Amino acid sequence: MKDFPCTLWLTGLSAAGKTTLALALADSLAASDVICQILDGDVVRQELSRDLGFSKEDRSENIRRVANRCRQLNDAGTWAIAALISPYREDRGLARQTVGKARFFEVYLATSLADCEARDPKALYRRARAGEIANFTGISDPYEVPLIPELSFDTNRQSLNECVAATLEWLELNDFRVKRCD
Numbered sequence: 593m594k595d596f597p598c599t600l601w602l603t604g605l606s607a608a609g610k611t612t613l614a615l616a617l618a619d620s621l622a623a624s625d626v627i628c629q630i631l632d633g634d635v636v637r638q639e640l641s642r643d644l645g646f647s648k649e650d651r652s653e654n655i656r657r658v659a660n661r662c663r664q665l666n667d668a669g670t671w672a673i674a675a676l677i678s679p680y681r682e683d684r685g686l687a688r689q690t691v692g693k694a695r696f697f698e699v700y701l702a703t704s705l706a707d708c709e710a711r712d713p714k715a716l717y718r719r720a721r722a723g724e725i726a727n728f729t730g731i732s733d734p735y736e737v738p739l740i741p742e743l744s745f746d747t748n749r750q751s752l753n754e755c756v757a758a759t760l761e762w763l764e765l766n767d768f769r770v771k772r773c774d
Contacts, residue, residue: 604701
């Protein structure tokens with residue numbers, strides 16, 4: 593069994609499915625009476641990091657703030673699910689150190705750039721390709737793929753239910769109920 597409560601750090605390109613998976617995981621944990629908080633990238637940018645832009649330095653500061661919040665939540669007995677692009681390996685490594693190696697689990701949503709662009713629910717990729725958005729991860733800014741994530745999913749090939757079940761199994765939460773996402 594993993595140390596509990598912990599932080600699930602969901603990373604991947606925009607439109608890879610991070611928020612969708614975070615919500616489904618939180619629902620499954622809540623169905624088993626586990627207290628959980630989601631730190632979604634878009635929401636974090638409106639609240640905790642509203643003063644930051646998208647430069648490398650600002651992205652790093654955003655990750656630092658979220659990692660600190662995750663550690664605080666875990667220390668208070670609450671699970672944290674961070675759903676952030678978090679494009680730089682070094683920042684994710686520092687987040688792991690901040691939260692604590694025994695409580696930090698990196699989940700890489702390995703959905704391809706082509707698949708994410710095809711989804712493009714907010715038309716961000718289209719706008720980035722047109723030059724309307726600077727520093728857009730995967731287009732004008734890099735995304736550094738995790739070298740050894742605890743889990744990796746391609747949400748274009750694996751169903752949401754499969755991703756949730758695999759995560760709970762990996763966490764050794766076999767008694768938890770997977771809330772169906774159909």
